[in-house]
């Protein structure tokens with residue numbers, strides 16, 4: 420009779436189970452079901468970075484782009500905004516910039532900040548209106564726009580692509596060997612001629628020959644064991660006119676990016692006029708000598724430049 424008892428127990432169990440299942444179904448269709456059909460409340464913060472964005476125009480060439488980029492990074496940091504690049508820049512060819520191209524929803528709604536002078540500082544980026552996007556416009560050629568991020572720019576932003584860095588270091592090591600100057604202090608000399616020679620009227624003065632002799636002697640006196648690496652867009656003129664002492668090496672590279680990486684990898688700098696030279700000097704992080712006669716006063720360039728904004732005060736005019 421045990422089998423009958425078991426089957427009765429089974430029937431009782433199945434009955435309870437069926438009732439439970441029905442109750443669950445009824446409950447979930449009434450409450451759970453309707454619950455599920457209700458629209459979800461919108462997420463409180465859909466943007467993972469709620470900060471307003473700041474962007475910049477890219478005018479001019481590589482050296483100009485570096486000023487514009489740096490001003491963007493300085494301003495973003497100061498005002499706690501997110502820097503974003505809406506325009507392409509050729510400096511991606513040189514550096515592993517941590518910022519890629521991005522998009523913004525409506526650039527027209529961004530508040531525009533326009534510089535007063537291409538090579539002077541104004542206080543427009545000191546205190547950006549953080550209730551809306553900001554759009555910085557100009558050449559922005561002043562160290563004062565990005566003094567708050569000086570080290571960051573050199574260590575985190577203007578980091579050369581590996582192949583460029585390697586080519587520059589290989590080049591430098593070969594020059595050291597060739598001149599038997601393994602331990603010398605490296606000084607880059609940039610001699611910019613070419614286009615600048617033809618634009619004197621605008622105030623693009625070319626540094627004269629004695630400037631280079633004075634500057635090189637300054638470094639020989641200060642560091643004793645030095646090796647100069649001279650880069651120019653007119654090497655023939657440079658070799659004909661400048662110092663050919665054994666501590667001077669003339670670069671015959673035709674690749675402007677490589678020359679720039681070599682100069683920036685030196686310890687110190689002797690500048691020519693122009694933003695390409697300016698940035699090579701800034702990136703060395705060492706002493707920088709510039710020609711005091713650039714730009715010439717009372718010319719277009721002269722009138723557009725505030726010297727104390729353009730040249731950092733710790734650089735050396737000669």
Ligand SMILES: *[C@@H]1O[C@H](CO)[C@@H](O)[C@H](O)[C@H]1NC(C)=O
Nearest residue numbers: 535541542543544545546547
């Ligand atoms: C910027 O300079 C102007 C005068 O040129 C001044 O009125 C303004 O208060 C300054 N703004 C900031 C943020 O310092």
Ligand SMILES: *[C@@H]1O[C@H](CO)[C@@H](O)[C@H](O)[C@H]1NC(C)=O
Nearest residue numbers: 621716717718719720721722
């Ligand atoms: C430069 O500025 C001075 C003084 O304001 C003016 O007299 C001169 O004409 C300007 N020169 C040029 C080339 O713009």
